[in-house]
Amino acid sequence: MSNLIMPPPDRKVLGRRREIAQHLRSIIAAEAVIDDVEEMRAYESDGLTAYRQIPMLVALPSTTDQVSRILKFCQDEGIKVVPRGAGTSLSGGALPLEDGLLLGMAKFSSVLEVDYDNRCAVVQPGVTNLAITQAVEADGFYYAPDPSSQIACTIGGNVAENSGGVHCLKYGLTTNNILGLEVVLITGEVVRIGGKHLDAEGYDLLGLMIGSEGLLGVVTEVTVRILPKPETARALLMGFPASEQGGACVADIISAGIIPGGMEMMDRLAIHAAEEFVHAGYPLDVEALLIVELDGPEAEVDHLISRVSAIAEANSAVSIRVSETEEERTAFWAGRKAAFPAVGRISPDYYCMDGTIPRRQLPKVLSRMNELSKQFGLRVANVFHAGDGNLHPLILYDANEPGELERAEEFGAEILKLCVEVGGVLTGEHGVGVEKRDLMGTMFSETDLEHQQRVKCVFDADSLLNPGKVFPTLHRCAELGRMHIHAGRLPFPDIPRF
Amino acid sequence: MSESFKPENATQIADVVAWAVSHEKPLEIHGQGSKRGIGRAARFGAALDTTSLTGITLYEPEELVLAARAGTPMSEVRAALGEHAQELAFEPPDFGVLLGGEPGQGTIGGTLACNLGGPRRIKAGAARDHFLGATAVSGRGEMFKTGGRVVKNVTGYDLCKVLAGSWGTLAVMSDVIVKVLPAAETQASVVVHGLAPADAIAAMGDAMRSAYEVSAAAYLPGDIARRSQAAPLSAGAASAVLLRIEGIEPSVKYRTDRLLGILKPYGRVGIVGNDASRTAWREIRNVDFFAVDHSRPVWRVSVPPAAGAMVLAGISAAVSVQGYFDWAGGLLWLAAPASDDGAAQVIRTAVSASGGHATLIRGSDALRSTIDVFEPPEAVMAMLSQRLKQNFDPSGVLNPGRMNASM
Numbered sequence: 001m002s003n004l005i006m007p008p009p010d011r012k013v014l015g016r017r018r019e020i021a022q023h024l025r026s027i028i029a030a031e032a033v034i035d036d037v038e039e040m041r042a043y044e045s046d047g048l049t050a051y052r053q054i055p056m057l058v059a060l061p062s063t064t065d066q067v068s069r070i071l072k073f074c075q076d077e078g079i080k081v082v083p084r085g086a087g088t089s090l091s092g093g094a095l096p097l098e099d100g101l102l103l104g105m106a107k108f109s110s111v112l113e114v115d116y117d118n119r120c121a122v123v124q125p126g127v128t129n130l131a132i133t134q135a136v137e138a139d140g141f142y143y144a145p146d147p148s149s150q151i152a153c154t155i156g157g158n159v160a161e162n163s164g165g166v167h168c169l170k171y172g173l174t175t176n177n178i179l180g181l182e183v184v185l186i187t188g189e190v191v192r193i194g195g196k197h198l199d200a201e202g203y204d205l206l207g208l209m210i211g212s213e214g215l216l217g218v219v220t221e222v223t224v225r226i227l228p229k230p231e232t233a234r235a236l237l238m239g240f241p242a243s244e245q246g247g248a249c250v251a252d253i254i255s256a257g258i259i260p261g262g263m264e265m266m267d268r269l270a271i272h273a274a275e276e277f278v279h280a281g282y283p284l285d286v287e288a289l290l291i292v293e294l295d296g297p298e299a300e301v302d303h304l305i306s307r308v309s310a311i312a313e314a315n316s317a318v319s320i321r322v323s324e325t326e327e328e329r330t331a332f333w334a335g336r337k338a339a340f341p342a343v344g345r346i347s348p349d350y351y352c353m354d355g356t357i358p359r360r361q362l363p364k365v366l367s368r369m370n371e372l373s374k375q376f377g378l379r380v381a382n383v384f385h386a387g388d389g390n391l392h393p394l395i396l397y398d399a400n401e402p403g404e405l406e407r408a409e410e411f412g413a414e415i416l417k418l419c420v421e422v423g424g425v426l427t428g429e430h431g432v433g434v435e436k437r438d439l440m441g442t443m444f445s446e447t448d449l450e451h452q453q454r455v456k457c458v459f460d461a462d463s464l465l466n467p468g469k470v471f472p473t474l475h476r477c478a479e480l481g482r483m484h485i486h487a488g489r490l491p492f493p494d495i496p497r498f
Numbered sequence: 499m500s501e502s503f504k505p506e507n508a509t510q511i512a513d514v515v516a517w518a519v520s521h522e523k524p525l526e527i528h529g530q531g532s533k534r535g536i537g538r539a540a541r542f543g544a545a546l547d548t549t550s551l552t553g554i555t556l557y558e559p560e561e562l563v564l565a566a567r568a569g570t571p572m573s574e575v576r577a578a579l580g581e582h583a584q585e586l587a588f589e590p591p592d593f594g595v596l597l598g599g600e601p602g603q604g605t606i607g608g609t610l611a612c613n614l615g616g617p618r619r620i621k622a623g624a625a626r627d628h629f630l631g632a633t634a635v636s637g638r639g640e641m642f643k644t645g646g647r648v649v650k651n652v653t654g655y656d657l658c659k660v661l662a663g664s665w666g667t668l669a670v671m672s673d674v675i676v677k678v679l680p681a682a683e684t685q686a687s688v689v690v691h692g693l694a695p696a697d698a699i700a701a702m703g704d705a706m707r708s709a710y711e712v713s714a715a716a717y718l719p720g721d722i723a724r725r726s727q728a729a730p731l732s733a734g735a736a737s738a739v740l741l742r743i744e745g746i747e748p749s750v751k752y753r754t755d756r757l758l759g760i761l762k763p764y765g766r767v768g769i770v771g772n773d774a775s776r777t778a779w780r781e782i783r784n785v786d787f788f789a790v791d792h793s794r795p796v797w798r799v800s801v802p803p804a805a806g807a808m809v810l811a812g813i814s815a816a817v818s819v820q821g822y823f824d825w826a827g828g829l830l831w832l833a834a835p836a837s838d839d840g841a842a843q844v845i846r847t848a849v850s851a852s853g854g855h856a857t858l859i860r861g862s863d864a865l866r867s868t869i870d871v872f873e874p875p876e877a878v879m880a881m882l883s884q885r886l887k888q889n890f891d892p893s894g895v896l897n898p899g900r901m902n903a904s905m
Contacts, residue, residue: 457885
């Protein structure tokens, strides 16, 4: 395992483990508290499997009141809490702590209400992303954000991570599709933020909660916006001799005023791996493959298909295919959707990165990445949410080879630094978690991070909720509260005033 | 006379804030002052004017991103975007005339700080949803940045969300980055005449449930429709449900045709063409209908869309108001009687039954210093908001009292 420093375990809390389990069993059913080490192993890591830690205890509450009582107890006793949905995080957001209670939200699995008159659904946080769409699709609706883990990942986790998906450019991230939340604070207080109306007033605490990575509160109910399903969707599959031309095609599509429902790009290694795996009919003699999906009313989609084809031709596409049937459209996507497991077939292990870059920097980033690939002696395959600049380089390595994981992580860190260097960011949709925690300094100054941490202080002054995630160093809230103003300073004479 | 500072960069903003802290001078943070009439009437010891922080610093149309200094006039932002057929998709309203001032005023920073979205809010989101990044100075006199210049970013806490809608009470922005989108090539609106409010809500609901991508849905009662500059609305003096369809020509035609089919059972239907449609939606967005009698308080009420008619009926039963719906029933614009509390209590009671909030957008200084302008939050929300203010502006020097008396 790589070198990751987590908050030092509280020996006093660990010493009271048995007593704590006993108290939890007075709040929830005895079998909903897990203290057997072997049983807890199921919770030792999330989607970022390089990091593992067996928690002190696991609790699986099923009501808001239970969550409230558990959190209040933990606050009173100084016990750390790590919330967890389905455990699909790719950034270690649900990595347990040795002295922490792992709070599993899987039992909150009901769709509480579907309200078509207000175009929303009220669901519990343990409902999977896909299950929301399944609950409303018979009536012609769907929930727009669609992370590729949507079969397994829960809406509670999506809220914590502000998850994205291929539809983001047109339909937004999780944060743009949530209307309201019920949240339990570490004090046990239950608060409702937003509802079925828009733009709750006062400070936008809804916006703060979404993407807070489990550090501010535990979500116990979510009101999501649902949308009518587009009348139709068709896709184009286009091959380019170089990534520059694929990138230019994307820029030209957007410059023409077209916002596709999805726009994905793959590089040669990813194309070959995917084709070998699912036989989607991808061209193999190209350097970049672009899938553009247009959704909406039929008349519009048909019209835009011809416009996009013309743009691709103007950018030297060597192959252009347009889906004529739903089967064909699904086939175009099959390779892209299977890209991660496909890469998993050609390498014992892979490490998925998640930087976002200004799109025009793509050729520069790809060529620099190739140099790094040679330098670290590790191959890299690229899949790219081309519309919004979110890059997923997959670094191929073998964990059984001594030193390869560490080399893959170093390579990954270099890629993320490169993303920041060209004007991008460390993470587009996977979250900071523990994975990118120590890289936050490449993007933010100490003052920037302190202002973010003050939000943490608003909600959880003792830092008991998911500590060790997101922030490289957790300052004490009392310390962050101090003012550093030099009193008596005169107003600056060079500032215009009147 | 109290002092007014016009800083030209973030460092100078920090200096002014530091001075305000050490001299215990509450600062009024303002741009062009176009929305000064909104919010509690508060007293300040000095002013920080952002209008010297101007200029678009980055605009890459193919990346859908624009960065500007916070005091950049909206007119400048609009003009730059217009050259590339792009726009701010949240359709920021211009309340200049409504509030008794000039039209076309306002800065990009002010627009974001007030988080006001127009009719397209229901499809494209509010200002908060297009606010990608900022550099700002908190009430601690410290400069910080948040977010970034890419449209997809979850790195660190999204402080843009709280800056939007904070009315200058948490930090003074020096630079902002927004997501921009292609403007629709053309538009048309489907109109249904003569419906009562409850039927109008049902008709708008059907349109919103369809796959025809309605980008705005409003209902104007007859006495308001009559005042429209758009001839197809004012001609018959009947009430009008208006459903906007935007996009490329063949798509707009296709969708309006389909929508007409859906709405025919409700009553007399028609199509409002591009120009008249733009006029009507500008009036709805900017609340032009209430820009006449400036003595009447104007309320902006956000409720679940399906509850709109019920909320309006509840209010109308107790007090004489004029009102119309935007957001498919989810946004209720009300002109209330000038007397007493401007109908605050009646409105707040009706809203609390359905869930939502009411904001006084126009009111006399006297009214704005006696009643809550913004919806009073419930206890835990109030406590969290208070702590946020305390953390970002411990000395209370940034627009204190603008949102509520204690913040």
